[in-house]
Amino acid sequence: MLHSRLNRKNRNEAGGGGGELSSTRDSSFRRREGPPDRRAAGSYSKSRSRRHGGLCSLSLLPRRWEMAEEERSFLTVSGQSITLQRCQHSAACREFQVRCPRLQLRSLSAATCSVWLAAYGLFVLTQNSVVLSAAIFVTLIGLLVYLHFVKIDQESLLIVGSLGIQMTSSYASGKESTAFIEMSQIKDVVINEAIYMQKVIYYLCILLQDPVEPHVVSEVVPLFQSSKPRLDCLVEVYKSCQEILGQKKKS
Amino acid sequence: MANRRRGNHRQFLSSTSSPTVNSHKPSTHPCRSHSICMVSDFFYPNMGGVESHIYQLSQCLIERGHKVIIVTHAYEDRKGIRYLTNGLKVYYLPLRVMYNQSTATTLFHSLPLLRYIFVRERVTIIHAHSSFSAMAHDALFHAKTMQLRTVFTDHSLFGFADVSSVLTNKLLTVSLCDTNHIICVSYTSKENTVLRAALNPEIVSVIPNAVDPTDFTPDASRSDNKTITIVVVSRLVYRKGIDLLSGIIPELCQKYPDLHFLIGGEGPKRIVLEEVRERYQLHDRVRLLGALEHQDVRNVLVQGHIFLNTSLTEAFCMAIVEAASCGLQVVSTKVGGIPEVLPDDFIILCEPSVNSLCSGLEKAIIQLKSGSLPLPEVIHNKVKTFYTWRNVARRTEKVYDRVASETVLPMSKRLDRLISHCGPVTGCIFAVLAVLSFLFLVFLRWMIPDDHIDSAVDATGLNGVWTQQLFPNTKKKERVQIPRDATI
Structure with missing residues (x-):
């Protein structure tokens, strides 16, 4: 499965992408020949087990030395705590992962209890046992749908200076959806403001270039849509993205 | 820093x-x-x-x-x-x-x-x-x-x-x-x-x-002195006294054959003005321009010599300041806050009635013909210091x-x-x-x-x-x- 994913990525790149990537890997490897940071190495193995796929698992180089990782916790606009994990694969390749808190037993049981209590109340009124079985099905199906389509546990952003930006969101059920934007389409990465649900929030977005007129923004792609981190977290990601985009513009 | x-x-x-x-x-x-x-x-x-x-x-x-x-x-x-x-x-x-x-x-x-x-x-x-x-x-x-x-x-x-x-x-x-x-x-x-x-x-x-005085500057080259043009720029609604205007137009047009009216603006009272124009056959002398964009107002104002404001109630009339800034002689009704807006030598104030407005306009026309009015540039330079x-x-x-x-x-x-x-x-x-x-x-x-x-x-x-x-x-x-x- 992993391989097919990568192949798709490479086709997206219209050839040559894979080679370019490993060459950047090479250079990073050479540069980081000193002793690896102990803390970084420790957290690295932890994150390794979580990751399922993506561009960074392509290389066959010894992975222990190639990354500098750091983890910081932030808040979302609604006040939940999230962790932002930043790992630097090379000078032009960085990955950001925003992890939301997992589904809590408290909220799960609260939702289940309320549905079942309501169903039991109806059952007392109507004396019809179909209500109870319906409630069980509703809870089960609701939970499945919620885990599979709604609840996003982790959103990651991989930015490779020579290739583009890949956005992955992993659902609580393990489902992953990935989108990739080629570097030639990307005009800029900016922080914008929007009115959202009785709030005014900042969000990070990618501006896409119109292929015909390069000065026109054809589309705005919002990032970290489900976690909605606060401004301090966005600024962190924004600065890194700008560094890489800046390098690309210089070259 | x-x-x-x-x-x-x-x-x-x-x-x-x-x-x-x-x-x-x-x-x-x-x-x-x-x-x-x-x-x-x-x-x-x-x-x-x-x-x-x-x-x-x-x-x-x-x-x-x-x-x-x-x-x-x-x-x-x-x-x-x-x-x-x-x-x-x-x-x-x-x-x-x-x-x-x-x-x-x-x-x-x-x-x-x-x-x-x-x-x-x-x-x-x-x-x-x-x-x-x-x-x-x-x-x-x-x-x-x-x-x-x-x-x-x-x-x-x-x-x-x-x-x-x-x-x-x-x-x-x-x-x-x-x-x-x-x-x-x-x-x-x-x-x-x-x-x-x-x-x-x-x-x-x-x-x-x-008003932004740079938007409303006089233009001496455009006005020709053979005819006299009275400009009205307002929404054509009851509050702006359009009924008074419809009484003034035929009376003055009879008296002064070289008088023209230029009316900018749109509203429900437009029909009243069209009726007057129809009845007295004044199609060539009364021009209705319809709704105006804000940037066009100045170009309409500078085509005239006298600005007429017939409002029945007004807190502070921006239109007369704009007109004065373009160098026009202003004739206006004496209602609301209007008497406070401009000094007496730039404005002729009248009661809100047809007779009073007509005599005010006649006074302005006589002044204009005798050449005793100040030059548009002079008016503009004074007015631009009033309201910034x-x-x-x-x-x-x-x-x-x-x-x-x-x-x-x-x-x-x-x-x-x-x-x-x-x-x-x-x-x-x-x-x-x-x-x-x-x-x-x-x-x-x-x-x-x-x-x-x-x-x-x-x-x-x-x-x-x-x-x-x-x-x-x-x-x-x-x-x-x-x-x-x-x-x-």
Whole structure:
């Protein structure tokens, strides 16, 4: 499965992408020949087990030395705590992962209890046992749908200076959806403001270039849509993205 | 570093501003920088006097070093947050429009969003505009609940007699009884507002409107002296006295064969003028131009010699200042705040009747023919010093300084004021509503505490980042890039 994913990525790149990537890997490897940071190495193995796929698992180089990782916790606009994990694969390749808190037993049981209590109340009124079985099905199906389509546990952003930006969101059920934007389409990465649900929030977005007129923004792609981190977290990601985009513009 | 940046900013401003506008240079050190939120239902892309007032005032306040944001409701597809010239930030809130571009008022539904904006922008003064705007009253109500300072500008005159004005006056009483300061555009308007809302006159200031004199310049080359043209630019509605105009046209056209009328504007009374034109066969001498864009007004004005204003009620007539700025002799009715607007040698005032207006116009025509009128350039140079936006901003700033030193009424005193000031029934109803809105605010503060709200990056004011791009040396440039026109 992993391989097919990568192949798709490479086709997206219209050839040559894979080679370019490993060459950047090479250079990073050479540069980081000193002793690896102990803390970084420790957290690295932890994150390794979580990751399922993506561009960074392509290389066959010894992975222990190639990354500098750091983890910081932030808040979302609604006040939940999230962790932002930043790992630097090379000078032009960085990955950001925003992890939301997992589904809590408290909220799960609260939702289940309320549905079942309501169903039991109806059952007392109507004396019809179909209500109870319906409630069980509703809870089960609701939970499945919620885990599979709604609840996003982790959103990651991989930015490779020579290739583009890949956005992955992993659902609580393990489902992953990935989108990739080629570097030639990307005009800029900016922080914008929007009115959202009785709030005014900042969000990070990618501006896409119109292929015909390069000065026109054809589309705005919002990032970290489900976690909605606060401004301090966005600024962190924004600065890194700008560094890489800046390098690309210089070259 | 902030000081140095301010200095640079000022330099930039004074070097680019055109010399004609520069009647009052901004002072080098504002005594205090305020964070002001202008709230009104009426803002661009809607066109009108209130809209341009808010825009121009905000621009001049930004120039004086204050932070200004504008909150209005969404206009069709224009919603979200936009930045205008010099980093003026405008929030177009998705609220439902009820009637005449005014939103519905429930006193509650807009609280969450407005509170979020007031908190994130660290607003200290709420400045609401226009008594027709429900959103402005809502914002005043919420601001008082949130213990923020409030200023209100009234742009219009009201009657006292009919049912609708009795009701609006009652609402205005409620809305203004605990507002810190009120601004009116003329002394007549102040008198009217004080009476309507039963206010203490000491908290009401008079700050007139202004015109941008660079937009309204005379053009000597265009007017030919064989014929005399009378220009009328107004909406063709009852309030503007179009019925008087329809009486004047045939009378004067009979008397002076070389007289022409040029009428700009649109409205329900257009049919009256068309009838007059039809009946007296004046198609070649009375031209109806229809609705005019704001930028075309000047080109219409300079085609004439005399400007006629037949308004029946007017708080402060912008049109006659614009006409005088274009160098026209102004003939106007003597109603509302009009006598305060221009000195006697630029305006001929008449009673609002056909006879009086006709004699006024005849006087102007005789003066014009004898050549005793001052040259358009002379009039323009004088008028442009009367009403400038910088002057308005300077005076408004004084109001802000005064308001900032006042205290906001605590909840208990506010309730007392409402009950004692607005009558037993209305007062009690609104006191209950004030308590409910306070409880709602407590609930909102529990749901989203203030410190969970990101403070917005200032585009204007002391720490404004908008001017950063002019000075590449400053390090703060990296902070956040603000996209100019991208909205969602």
